[in-house]
Amino acid sequence: MAELTPPTKKTLIVISGPTAVGKTRLSIQLAKHFKCPILSYDSRQFYHEMTIGTAKPSVEELAQAEHHFINSRSIKELYTAGMYEQDAVSLLHELFKTHDYCIAVGGSGLYIDALCYGIDDIPSDPGIRKKLADRWKNEGLEALQEEVRKIDPDYYESADMKNPRRVMRALEVYEITGKTYTSYRTRPQKERNFNSIRIGLEMEQEKLYKRVDHRVDQMIQKGLLEEVKNLLPHKHLKALKTVGYRELIDYFEEKTDLNTAVELVKRNSRRFARKQYTWFRKNKAIKWFQSTDEEAVINYLESIKSK
Numbered sequence: 376m377a378e379l380t381p382p383t384k385k386t387l388i389v390i391s392g393p394t395a396v397g398k399t400r401l402s403i404q405l406a407k408h409f410k411c412p413i414l415s416y417d418s419r420q421f422y423h424e425m426t427i428g429t430a431k432p433s434v435e436e437l438a439q440a441e442h443h444f445i446n447s448r449s450i451k452e453l454y455t456a457g458m459y460e461q462d463a464v465s466l467l468h469e470l471f472k473t474h475d476y477c478i479a480v481g482g483s484g485l486y487i488d489a490l491c492y493g494i495d496d497i498p499s500d501p502g503i504r505k506k507l508a509d510r511w512k513n514e515g516l517e518a519l520q521e522e523v524r525k526i527d528p529d530y531y532e533s534a535d536m537k538n539p540r541r542v543m544r545a546l547e548v549y550e551i552t553g554k555t556y557t558s559y560r561t562r563p564q565k566e567r568n569f570n571s572i573r574i575g576l577e578m579e580q581e582k583l584y585k586r587v588d589h590r591v592d593q594m595i596q597k598g599l600l601e602e603v604k605n606l607l608p609h610k611h612l613k614a615l616k617t618v619g620y621r622e623l624i625d626y627f628e629e630k631t632d633l634n635t636a637v638e639l640v641k642r643n644s645r646r647f648a649r650k651q652y653t654w655f656r657k658n659k660a661i662k663w664f665q666s667t668d669e670e671a672v673i674n675y676l677e678s679i680k681s682k
Contacts, residue, residue, distance in 0.1 A: 385471040385569045388676065389487055390480040391655045392576035393648035395586040397666040399432050401576065402480035404669055405676070406440035409476040414443045414463060416481035416490060418456075419617055421448040424606060427599045428619035430590060450606075450614040460489035467569060477569075484533075484654035491573075493565030498551050507543040522546060527555040533654045535647065538616055572679060573661040574672055577652075587644045594619065595637060603627065618643045 388405060390398050406413050415421070419429040423446040431445060443466060448454050463479075470477050479487060488494070511519055516539055523545045524531040534541050545556040578586070603623040606615060610624050619640050626636035655661055664672050 385467075385474070386476050386680075387467065387491070387569050387571045388476060388478045389491065389571055389573045390478065390576065391484070391487065391573065391658075391661060392482065392666070393578075393583065393651040394430070394482055394644060395590050395648070396576045396578050396583060398480050398482070398576055399430075399436060401574075401666075401669055401672065402478050403432075403436055403439050405478055405673070408673055409478075409676075411474045411476040411478060412441035412443060412470055414466065414477060414479045415445045416459070416463070416479050416483055416486040417445075418454075418459075418481075418483040418486050419614065420445050420481070421454060422446075422450045422614050423448070424450050424609075425602070425614065425617075425620070427594050427597050427602045428617070430594070450609055450612050456483075456485045456489040457494050459486050460494055463490045464567070471569060482651050484651065491564070491567070491571045495559045497548055497556070497559050499547060500551050503547050503550050504543065507546055511539055511543060516542060519543065519546060527557050529557045530555065533650060533657070535618075535650060537618075537643065537646075540613060540616060571660075572676065573658065574676075575655055575661040575663040576666040577663050578666045583648060584645050587648060588641045591619070591637065591641045591644060599623065618647050 388409070390402050390405070392398050402413050405411075417429065419425055420431050421444055422429070432442065437445070444459075444463070467477060479490065481487060485494075507519070516537075519539075519542045520531070520536050523536065523542055526549050527545055530545050534545070536542055548554070548556045548559065599619065600623060603620055604627060606620070607624065607627055609615060615621065615624065622631075622636045622639040622643065625631050626633055631639070662675065664675075
């Protein structure tokens with residue numbers, strides 16, 4: 376009796392890279408080429424209240440391909456990388472019943488690592504979290520940042536250290552376990568019933584920074600100020616501790632003037648782009664392409680497909 380051939384695994388094409396590099400455009404082109412849906416792993420595009428400042432795909436772009444996870448949550452909901460892992464794996468299980476390929480696109484490294492490799496249940500302690508919040512209030516964020524730099528330099532270099540929650544989370548995990556937050560992200564990966572092909576988009580730094588600045592100007596023109604103003608009652612929520620929102624919240628609270636706030640959005644967006652590069656560059660599975668070389672990406676994927 377002939378031996379049965381095991382079913383071929385389906386394929387998740389993952390597009391990564393810094394903000395403003397052109398990931399949305401490429402994802403839609405690939406979705407059309409492979410006739411497949413797109414999953415976002417941008418942790419702020421999940422929220423339907425945050426549109427302009429998160430650079431979501433336009434209505435026209437969303438209409439060109441089937442999208443998932445964009446506008447799927449409210450800022451009032453707790454939604455973690457672990458929750459995303461469960462939801463995205465479950466969704467892919469259904470999508471792969473009718474598609475050989477799916478595309479994941481975004482810039483939130485922790486979320487795509489959770490999807491591709493799995494994420495551990497990282498311990499937490501409300502008492503320690505409260506103590507760290509008190510320290511933040513009394514000592515300032517810089518003191519906590521310096522502590523993270525000493526105990527977990529990899530996390531310090533790759534994470535957004537302007538985000539107090541991320542700083543305190545790293546210290547909380549270390550205090551509970553004696554292990555770094557990074558160690559929880561580098562454990563053996565979980566088995567998946569699909570293959571992952573990792574694509575990275577890059578661009579010359581000066582050109583990328585100009586694109587970032589131009590995007591911020593466009594956001595202001597499209598009504599970002601009004602969007603942030605409407606969200607002021609929710610300024611305490613985690614989702615709004617985000618570049619493009621926290622700086623303009625300071626403006627509305629008269630902590631700074633508008634020109635300074637906009638320049639800070641640009642500066643912090645450029646810094647965020649560097650952090651994203653640092654995160655993704657550590658993943659040796661990512662094949663890098665210039666952002667404009669879409670044909671080369673398709674040829675590369677087709678060459679793998681034909682093997």
